[in-house]
Amino acid sequence: MTKVDTRLAGGTVLLPGLGFREADVLVADGRIAAVTEPGAGAEAAETVRLDGLTVLPGACDVHLHLGHGSDIARPRVPSDADTETAAAAIGGVTSFIPYVMSPTPYAPLFDELKAVTEQGARIDFGFHFVISTDEQLAELPRYIAEFGVPTAKLFMNIRGDEGKRLGLPGTDDGFLFRLLEVLRDHGGMLCPHPENIEVAWVLRDRVLAADPDGKNGLSSWNATRPPFVEADAIRRAAYFGRVVGAPVYTVHTSSGEALAAAVEQRRQGSRITIETCTHYLTHDTSTPLGAVAKVNPPLREPADREALWEGIRRGDIDTVGTDHIHRPVTSKDGGIWKAQPGFPGLDAFLPALFSEGHHRRGIPLERLAGLVTSKPADAMGLSPRKGRIAPGADADFSILDMKAKWTVERSGLATDAGYSVYEGQEMACRVVHTVVRGRFAVRDGALVDAARGTGRFVPRKLG
Secondary structure, three states: OOEEEEEEEOOOEEOOOOEEEEEEEEEEOOEEEEEOOOOOOOOOOEEEEEEOOOEEOOOEEEEOOEEEOOOOOOOOOOOHHHHHHHHHOOOOEEEEEEEOOOOOOOHHHHHHHHHHHHHHHOOOOOOOOOOHHHHHHHHHHHHHOOOOOEEEEEEOOOOOOOOOHOOOOOOOOHHHHHHHHHHHOOOOEEEEEOOOOHHHHHHHHHHHHHHOOOOEEEEEHHHHHHHHHHHHHHHHHHHHHHHHHEEEEEOOOOOHHHHHHHHHHOOOOOOOEEEEHHHHHHHHOOOHHHEEEEEEOOOOOOOHHHHHHHHHHHOOOOEOOOOEEEHHHHHHHOOOOOOOOOOOOOOOOHHHHHHHHHHHHHHHHHHHHHHHOOOHHHHHOOOOOOOOOOOEEEEOOEEOOOOEEEEEOOHHHOOOOOOOOOOOEEOOOEEEEEEOEEEEEEOEEEHHHHHHOOEEOOOOOOO
C-alpha cells in the first residue's frame, strides 16, 4: 500500500459486524483506505493519536430545518449553513439532511439552494423537499432522478389555512395518496408529519377555553395535540403506503401510542422506518423550561418518554434525529400559545443521546450508535458512502471521550439560535474530534475555521 494521508491510531473503533475493536484507521483522498491492527499497514503523512477515545462512524442527522432568521424554509445566505453545520460538527454530526419548504416548484431553486449551502457548509448534506402542490408533485420524478432528492415530506397537519405561518397551502388525503403513488413509481419515500389536525382543532379550542393564559404550559400544549392524533395519522400514512406499495419514514415519533401504531403497521406489512428525536428521549412535560421547550409534536408525559426508550431497547425504533430548528430565542416570547414551535438540538446531539441512553440507562453504545450512523444512512440512501467505518467509505468519524463530563453552556453553542434546551445540564461524554471526508471539522473540541465551505451536497438513491 502506498503512503496514506492520515492514520487515526490508538482508538477503540466501531466496526460493522465486529463491534468495538482496538484498530487503526488509514485515510487517503477523503476515503477510508484500510482498517488495520494497531501500527500495521501503510505509512501515513500524519498520525493522530486517539488513545482512550471512541471512534464511531460520522453521525447522520436526517431530520432538521435549515433556515434564515425566523424563517425555517431554507438557507438564504452561506452563513445559515455555516453556523448550523458548525453546531452539527460540535454535536458529532458529519452529514445531515434538512427539510426544505417552498410553495413553488423546487427545480428553479435547486442550483442556488445547493450553492448557498455548500458555500457555508462544514459537513456534507442532502435535502428533503416538502411537497404541497400539484406543480411540485409533477416535478417530483425529476427531484428523485436528477437532483438525488428521493424523500418527500408531507405535513398531514396542514389543512385549510393551518400552513399559513409557513407559507404552505393545505392538502388532503387524496393528495397524500397521489404523492405515495408517485414515490412508489420513481423510487422515493414519504416522510409524513403525522397529526390529525381536524381533531386537534377541536381539542385546541377546548384547552384554550380552560386555560386561556397558558398557565399549564407544556401540559396544555400537549393536550391540544395528544398522542392519539399522532397515532391516527401514522396508521393512515403507513396503511396508505402499504396499499400503494410505497415506503414510509415516520418522523419524530413522540409518544408510546404513536410508536405502537407504527409497530402495528409494520407487523401488518407496511414498509415503515421509525424515527424519534433526542428531545423526546431527554425531556417531557415536567421540564421547567416552559414555552422554550414548545415543539410539534409536543413533549409528552414521562410515561411516553419511557415507552420510547423501551422501543429502542426492543429494536422497534430505527433512527434518532434532532428536528433542529434555529429560530432565535425571541420566537418563544409571549407564553405557550404565542411561542413558535421547535428549538435547536445539534450542538449536544451525541452527548445528550449517549449520556441519557448509555451512561444513565445502560443501553449498549453500539446499539445507540447505530440509530445515528448506519441505520439513518441506510434508510436515506447515504450508504455505502456514509454510516460505517469500512474501506472505500467516506472518512467520516465522530470521535468521543466517553468519560468526559461537561456542562452545556450558552457560550459554547455554535447555532445562531443562541440557546439550547440542554443548557445547564451535565453530559457524561464529549465530542473531541469530528472528521468529514478526512478533514477535521472539530479538532480537540474546537471548530476548525478551514472547514467552512468544504461540505458538499450528496445526491441520494434509495436501496
